[in-house]
Amino acid sequence: MIQTKNRGKYRILPGNPEKMGASATKDGYNFAVEVSDGKKAELLLYRKGHQKPFLTVPLPEEERTGVISSVEITGLTVGKFSYAYRMDEAFCLDPYAGAVEGRETFGAPMEKEEGACCCLLPEYPVMRTTSLHRPYEETILYKLHVRGFTKDGSSRVKNKGTFRGVIEKIPYLKELGINAVELMPSYEFFEWTSLTEPAYVYPAPAEEKRVNYWGYGTKALYFAPKASYAASSDAVAEFAEMVDALHENGIECLMEFCFAPGTPSGFVLQVLHHWQLRYQIDGFHLVGDASLAEEASKDALLRKTKLIFLGFDGARIYQGKRPWFRNLGEHNQGYQYHIRRFLKGDEGSLSDFTYYLRRSPETHGVINYLADHDGFTLYDSVSYEQKHNLDNGEDNMDGSNENLTWNCGAEGVTRKPAVRALRLRQLKNAVLMLMTSQGTPLIYGGDEFGNSQKGNNNAWCQDNKTGWIDWKAAARNPEFAAFVKAAIAFRKAHPALHGEREPRLIDYKSYGCPDMSFHSQRAWFSQMENTCRFIGVMYCGSYFQDKDGNKDDDLYIAYNMHWNPHELALPSLPEQKVWYLTADTNTPEVFLTEENQKKVSAKTVIVPPRSIIILTGKQEKRQNDESMAAL
Structure with missing residues (x-):
């Protein structure tokens, strides 16, 4: 002793x-x-x-x-x-x-x-706020790299590349409709690390001459906010200030962590407890190994904290029963794969598209995304078919070769009007698919206005304009930026698009139609052809209510990813209700105002090539409507 x-x-x-x-x-x-x-x-x-x-x-x-x-x-x-x-x-x-x-x-x-x-020596601030505990189905998630989010001069913030820079962008996030942010590693990771020594042996030699910009290495001090992400000399206080500011604006704060394989579960849980208790963090995304999912989900302190993993058996963990608070979330990699296939019109992709469109397990949330840090940005996914990673220093051998992207007729930057118009429509289609899927949508920072990495699909070492968000893209793509904001607002306004439970595809409450149903050239059908690249989806609004108990409108969403137009049959509505055209990705504004929505009197609707249209079923307006014989 x-x-x-x-x-x-x-x-x-x-x-x-x-x-x-x-x-x-x-x-x-x-x-x-x-x-x-x-x-x-x-x-x-x-x-x-x-x-x-x-x-x-x-x-x-x-x-x-x-x-x-x-x-x-x-x-x-x-x-x-x-x-x-x-x-x-x-x-x-x-x-x-x-x-x-x-x-x-x-x-x-x-x-x-x-x-x-x-x-x-530790000195932790007193937090002004507490965790928000927002359910997955009500969450609109925005993933960002704290440094890259505002480091570029185009961000027009005072404290570039810092936690305070994030604070300065909160009004923008609120206006966009975001209510949760997911931070890429923001703990004290080491940009230069040894492959053999643990992070706490310092200094670690720079065996590689490329900086670890993303921070996903397994050499880190997991309990400390990253000092270089602070505009002040006090990273602890500044990180807490950011979390409080987000909470005060109704925005959750989630953190990503990357642990070495085999890290003891006790240590990982201590890390999560530290950030939850000290900083009131709302959730964690543990990148890589999902072996801790069950233990973490049942941890008493984390029972109401979002815990996101890539792959786990939720049905086994909860024995098929819905937990009181669904804290587990699945980073839904399959969503990106199959929705991208349908988006670009691949044969045989329709069945998978409809599966992921409605998927929302009873036991856990699913995080849907079409672009993430690893891979092409959303804009690049419609502009490049080949990766362009030479600047990474590995002779273009790094990064995935299977990206399921389509350049719409030209590789990279082009002045061809037809290609540019098609890319814009495909971007709108992608976002609208994301916002009309049942899981939790995740937007990767900058994708909402067409940020590009010039075809680099593995920008882990690009601490420069390639890896930073170019905010000037919003000025270059104002039509798309305005559309994304409208698409998020439309999702929030319709409980049918983010229900508490996965649609069952049956009329289990005898409302006269299933909660969700699929349609084609015939109004009702049960078989999908392998070659089909279009489908109509109807949501029966009576099955979905807002917090005040008000029933949603009926919705009919027609997705046509074929290069030809297609005529789809419309299901009949109850008496006194009619279909109104609400959105069309083949038009500049996409979403029509209430005054400009036109009644669809025909029994069918023609959907233009590579387009999505939305019809809303509601009580017929008293004023004279301009009937539409066909679209």
Whole structure:
């Protein structure tokens, strides 16, 4: 057992090995760290901003509990001291550190001097807000890279590439209709990492000459906000300020984490608890291994926190029963694959399209997306068929070769009016498919106005204009930017498009039609042809209600991804109700105002090539309507 020792005004006492990292005590701080068997260990204490320790505390093996060394040191005050460890001859940071100094410049070369980067004694702000607990079906998710979101000068924010830069863009996110953001790694990952040493061994040599811009490496200090993402010298306070600002504007804040395979589940849960309790984070997306899904979903502290994984068996975890709060969410990779196939008109894609259109499992949410950080941006997915990754330094060998994209007739930038018009229509079709699917839609930052990476589908090392969002694209594509905002608003206005449960395709309440049904040249059919590239989908509004109990309108959405127009039969509506044309992606504005919606009196509707139209079934207007014999 450690004997009490006096070092000037500082006393060294036995510590608590259960509290890993540095934690405040009544008179000072407790330090606890894991030390590999047989290694010599020392605690190094610094005056903040200094690179030479003023106090070195030996951590002898005979005084360890298991492999944990712990000491309490009195007389230390927050804001004036930093610390690190020496294991044998290696200088190490605390893997449980809640903040660091010396990492304020993104992408800066690793300092070789010992003490150039140190851990700070933790001081966590008092949060003004708490988690929002919004259900998946009511969530519109926006994924962003904190640095790349506002780093480009076109963002027109004061604090570019920082947490405060995100705060400055909150009015834009609200106007767009976003109510949740997902942050790509925003903890203290290392842009230059060793392939053999853990992150807390510092400095790690830059074995690769390319910066890890995305942050998905497995070398990181997972408890600390990224210092270089802060406009101020206090990343902890600034991160908390951002979360509070998002919450105060009705926007949830989710974080992505990437752990090395085999990371103990206990450590991962400690990380999630830290961010949830300290910063009121609303959810987490754990990239990669989904083996922790079941354990995390049943964790008492995380029971009302969104937990997103790629692939898990929700039916087995919950035995087919709906949990009180669906905290598990599936990063729905299959959605992107199959919806992109249907979008570009691939044969045999219709059945998968209808499956993913209605999919919303009883046990968990699904996150639908058509573009993510890994792959082409949405704009590039209709502008490139080949990846253009030479700038990544791997002779274009990196990145996926199976992107399911179509350039609409020309590779990359073109002045051909027909190609540009087709690309715009395909972008609108893509977004409207996303916003009329039952899962939770995710927009990758910049896709809402046509941001491009010039065909680079693996921009992990592009800390430059390729990887940053070009906000000038919004001015270049005003028609598309306005459409995305309208599409989000339309989704929110119609409970049929984001119901609490997956449509059952039957009339189980005897309203006269199923909750959701499929239609073609005949109003009702049960068989889909393999070669078909179009379909009509009807939602019976009586099955879907808003929070006030008001029933939704009936909706008929016709998707035609064929290169020819097609005539689809319209289902009959109850008496006093008629169909009104509400949206058409073959027109510039797409969504018609209430005054401009025209009654469709015909029994069929003609859908233009590669277009989507939406009809709304509601009570016939009293004023004279201009009937439409055909569209």
